[in-house]
Amino acid sequence: MKNITISIFAVITVFIAASCNQSSTKNNELSENNTTATSGEQAPSQSKVNDTVPLPATPDTSIGKNAGETATGGFSIAPIVADYLSLKNALVSDDANAAADAGKKLFATLNKVDMKTVPADNHKKYMDITDDIKENAEHIGDNAGKIDHQREHLASLSEDISDLITLFGSPQALYQDHCPMFNDGKGAIWLSESKAIKNPYYGSKMITCGMVEKTFN
Amino acid sequence: MSLTKKIILGLTIILIGIQFFQPLQNKSDEVTASHIEKVYAVPQNVKAVLVQSCYDCHSNNTHYPWYSRIQPGSWYMAQHIKKGKEELNFSNFGEYSPRKQRNKFRAMAGQVKDGEMPLSSYTLIHRNAVLSQEDKQVLVKWFGVMEDSIK
Numbered sequence: 063m064k065n066i067t068i069s070i071f072a073v074i075t076v077f078i079a080a081s082c083n084q085s086s087t088k089n090n091e092l093s094e095n096n097t098t099a100t101s102g103e104q105a106p107s108q109s110k111v112n113d114t115v116p117l118p119a120t121p122d123t124s125i126g127k128n129a130g131e132t133a134t135g136g137f138s139i140a141p142i143v144a145d146y147l148s149l150k151n152a153l154v155s156d157d158a159n160a161a162a163d164a165g166k167k168l169f170a171t172l173n174k175v176d177m178k179t180v181p182a183d184n185h186k187k188y189m190d191i192t193d194d195i196k197e198n199a200e201h202i203g204d205n206a207g208k209i210d211h212q213r214e215h216l217a218s219l220s221e222d223i224s225d226l227i228t229l230f231g232s233p234q235a236l237y238q239d240h241c242p243m244f245n246d247g248k249g250a251i252w253l254s255e256s257k258a259i260k261n262p263y264y265g266s267k268m269i270t271c272g273m274v275e276k277t278f279n
Numbered sequence: 280m281s282l283t284k285k286i287i288l289g290l291t292i293i294l295i296g297i298q299f300f301q302p303l304q305n306k307s308d309e310v311t312a313s314h315i316e317k318v319y320a321v322p323q324n325v326k327a328v329l330v331q332s333c334y335d336c337h338s339n340n341t342h343y344p345w346y347s348r349i350q351p352g353s354w355y356m357a358q359h360i361k362k363g364k365e366e367l368n369f370s371n372f373g374e375y376s377p378r379k380q381r382n383k384f385r386a387m388a389g390q391v392k393d394g395e396m397p398l399s400s401y402t403l404i405h406r407n408a409v410l411s412q413e414d415k416q417v418l419v420k421w422f423g424v425m426e427d428s429i430k
Contacts, residue, residue, distance in 0.1 A: 190376040197379075214389045218382045245385075 137179035139226055140233035141171050142195070146223050147255055149202065153216060156265035158209040165202030165212070172196050184229055191229070195222045213263050217250035224251060232278035240275040243268075251275065297350040302357040305341040305364075313373030314338075325421045329369065332397050332408040336363030339370040344405070359401065381429040388422035391415055 149164035172192055180188050198219040202212045224238060237254045244250040244263040252262050252272075259272045280288075315321060321329070335341045336359055347356055367383055375383065390396040391410065402409045410418070 190378050193376070194378050194382060198382075210393070211389075211395075214386065218385065222378070245389075 136176065137181065138233060139230050142168065142175075142192075142226065143223065143233055143236070143253075145171050146219070146253065149199075150216065150220075150252055150254070150262045151260075153209070153213060153262035154260045154265060154269070156209065158212060159206050161209070161212050162203050162206035165199045165204075168199040169196055169203060172199070181230075187229055188226075191222050191226050195219060195226075198222065213244075216252065216262060217245060220250065220252045223253055227253070227278055234279065236278040237274050238276035238278065239272045241272040243271065253278075294350075300350065301348065302353055304343065305339065305357070305360045306343075307339040307370075309339075311339065311370045313371050315369045315372035318373035319425065322421065324417050328410070328414045328418055332410055332414070334369060335405070335408070336360050336397075336401065337367045337369050338364075339368070346404075359398075377429050381426055384422045384426040384429070388419045388426070391418050391422070 145164060145168035149161055149168060152158075152160035152164050172195060175192075177185075198215040201215045202219070205211045205215075227236065234255065237257055238251055239254055239259060239261075240249060240251050241261055241263050242249045250263060254260065257274065259270050259274070261268055261271045264271060310317065315329075316326065341360055347353055367387070372380065372383075387396070392415065397405075397408050397410065
């Protein structure tokens with residue numbers, strides 16, 4: 063009997079030790095995954111931005127670029143807008159998985175922004191807006207199976223992006239479109255690189271529903 | 280003693296053993312200055328629903344029923360509460376930027392309307408946290424009013 067008690071005591075100790083270790087290694091794994099995800103995505107996003115930014119601005123490249131990049135140099139919302147547009151386009155084509163990937167990429171892009179380059183006078187506003195963008199991007203990234211939920215977050219996200227553009231200028235020609243039906247008739251906006259209406263809130267169900275409300279650039 | 284008996288005895292003792300390892304409880308008597316009830320006038324009927332179905336995981340003060348102290352359930356619950364408070368904490372609501380508050384109200388309305396919140400894994404045990412149709416309407420309406428009031 064004494065042996066059994068000892069062995070049981072040993073089992074309990076092992077169990078507790080194991081469960082403690084498990085939680086700490088889990089945390090380590092998590093943070094490692096995060097860093098690899100960010101660094102893995104760094105390269106393609108950078109090159110993609112370089113590819114896409116000059117494209118739409120053929121006639122007025124200089125104006126478009128200067129509006130996006132402010133005088134402080136180095137700071138540009140162009141990568142953020144580019145990631146938003148690919149997210150939005152994924153939802154236009156009803157692709158929840160692509161939208162989730164784009165959400166994760168947007169989240170990573172925001173984390174890469176060097177805070178010191180953000181113009182000081184707009185620093186607080188920038189923080190408020192981007193905190194919200196991060197949260198929305200994270201939720202869209204985590205909900206690959208729930209496109210309706212992703213679209214709810216797109217509504218908030220689009221307002222954030224619109225405010226960001228109003229604050230720092232648009233890096234490219236953009237259209238702000240309005241969908242009057244979404245959110246039980248409360249309506250929602252989105253930003254698009256093309257003048258033709260392609261509704262990301264309903265996708266193929268009502269692809270041409272909506273109207274251009276504002277033009278940037 | 281047969282092997283099966285030993286295993287059963289061992290498991291029982293492990294179960295009893297882990298009861299002594301309780302996570303810290305999410306409890307605080309202090310109502311923070313940034314608590315939603317301090318920064319906004321919350322109507323009585325709304326407050327009743329929030330207390331009943333939301334505060335357990337979305338505030339600094341969880342009401343623990345006796346069975347929530349049984350391990351390993353309380354570890355699981357502690358994880359739930361941690362995640363819930365990260366997403367939304369009514370005790371710190373006043374610290375959120377107006378933008379975040381507005382979006383939280385919108386998201387809350389959406390989650391309640393779609394039946395996503397309270398989580399089904401939570402209402403499975405906490406039956407009194409289940410929202411009735413009327414509760415849902417009360418919440419969604421108030422969330423909508425609040426969303427529109429913050430500009």
